[in-house]
Amino acid sequence: MKAVRFHQYGAPEVLVLEDVELPTPGAGEVRIKVAGTSFNPVDGNIRAGFMQGPIPVALPHTPGLDVAGTVDALGEGVTNVRVGDAVVAFLSMTGVGASAEHVVTAAEALAPAPTSIPLADAAALPVVGLTAWQALFDHGGLVAGQRVLVNGAGGSVGGHAIQLAKAAGAHVVATASPRTADRVRAAGADEVVDHTSTALADAVTERVHLVLNLAPVAPEQLAALTDLVHDGGIVVNTTVWMPAPTDEARGVRGVNLFVRSDAAQLAELGERVDRGELRVDVARRVPLAELPSVHAESTTLPGKVVVLV
Missing domain, CATH: 3.90.180.10 (Medium-chain alcohol dehydrogenases, catalytic domain)
Structure with missing residues (x-):
């Protein structure tokens, strides 16, 4: 072969x-x-x-x-x-x-x-869908009514994460470049931040419950994500060569995501595709x-x- x-x-x-x-x-x-x-x-x-x-x-x-x-x-x-x-x-x-x-x-x-x-x-x-699912639900514990920031949402994981978070009843703030902004909006983001021209600290004026970081940001930028999270919130980080930041004083947890194969979750994602709930x-x-x-x-x-x- x-x-x-x-x-x-x-x-x-x-x-x-x-x-x-x-x-x-x-x-x-x-x-x-x-x-x-x-x-x-x-x-x-x-x-x-x-x-x-x-x-x-x-x-x-x-x-x-x-x-x-x-x-x-x-x-x-x-x-x-x-x-x-x-x-x-x-x-x-x-x-x-x-x-x-x-x-x-x-x-x-x-x-x-x-x-x-x-x-x-x-x-x-499989890989992008499972990454988004496990970040939001296994590690992030996302529930309806929460606010989510997807940092670096212009790729395939970001697109799936936005769709899944919206389906769960969350309010989604997403960062994207001008090249990917339309794709992020089409996925259903409630707010889109142009990270090439706007500082996150200025754009995210209301704290979120969960940050999903998909972007290869500088260490100081990654650490600053905790400032955008409610007390007791979570930062899930996929750029695992840098550890997820924490803020112990405010109970903000950092989670490093290593995606794993999960046939049951993958079957659920496939069913959502067939029901028209996931593109x-x-x-x-x-x-x-x-x-x-x-x-x-x-x-x-x-x-x-x-x-x-």
């Missing part, structure tokens, strides 16, 4: 499309015929070698944490899916990824793919052979990119 792999860490040019052996599922595993995967910024950091400590991978490595496809082989003891089922999953960060014609994963990671969108497009959901935005679709160019454009991509296999 065909797969994109890298044999050494480095620039996007280390990614090569090559022939590899078709994998066989072991006990408790399934093999998926891949319809699509997607690009996440962490894929580029893993390829570049920046994540060797927290996310060690064996070389050569196939990237691609998201997968959408069809089950085409079952390992021993698998009973939760059948051959032919359309599924989505968030794959192991240290395992073989989905930038290939087939991938093997644990059956317990699978959720039914939403049926209201193309199967390949469903690959845009999966795909900015571009590219063939597998063009994955290196996607990595090369990682800092200027217009939104979520789905890789068609």
Whole structure:
């Protein structure tokens, strides 16, 4: 089968499309015929070698944490899916990824793919959807009537977080650049702050209950986010190379988010897509052979990119 792999860490040019052996599922595993995967910024950091400590991978490595496809082989003891089922999953960060014609994963990671969108497009959901869900509800404890600040809301995680927070009955303040402001408004943000021209301290005049930080801000900017939070509130931070800030005097907690695979949550997200309550935005679709160019454009991509296999 065909797969994109890298044999050494480095620039996007280390990614090569090559022939590899078709994998066989072991006990408790399934093999998926891949319809699509997607690009996440962490894929580029893993390829570049920046994540060797927290996310060690064996070389050569196939990237691609998201997968959408069809089950085409079952390992021993698998009973939760059948051959032919359309599924989505968030794959192991240290395992073989989905930038290939087939991938093997644990059956317990699978959720039914939403049926209201193309199967390949469903690959845009797992990592970003689970990140937003876990930040808001598992760590942030969001409830109706609260105010949420999504800092750096212009990306795919931000778009999902805004939609989920609004559905939960929250008031959402979101920061975005002029390039992404319309996308943030379309997701449902109540207030949009242009972070390129306005200081957050000036724009957020009423404190929030929860801050979700998605932006690679300077350490002093990250620390200042606690000033925008009510006493007893929470700052959930996804830029985990800097610890989430706290303010013990006011009971403001900081939480560092490490997203995890959760099939039940992913199934719920898929059901929301099918009910029309959650929109999966795909900015571009590219063939597998063009994955290196996607990595090369990682800092200027217009939104979520789905890789068609």
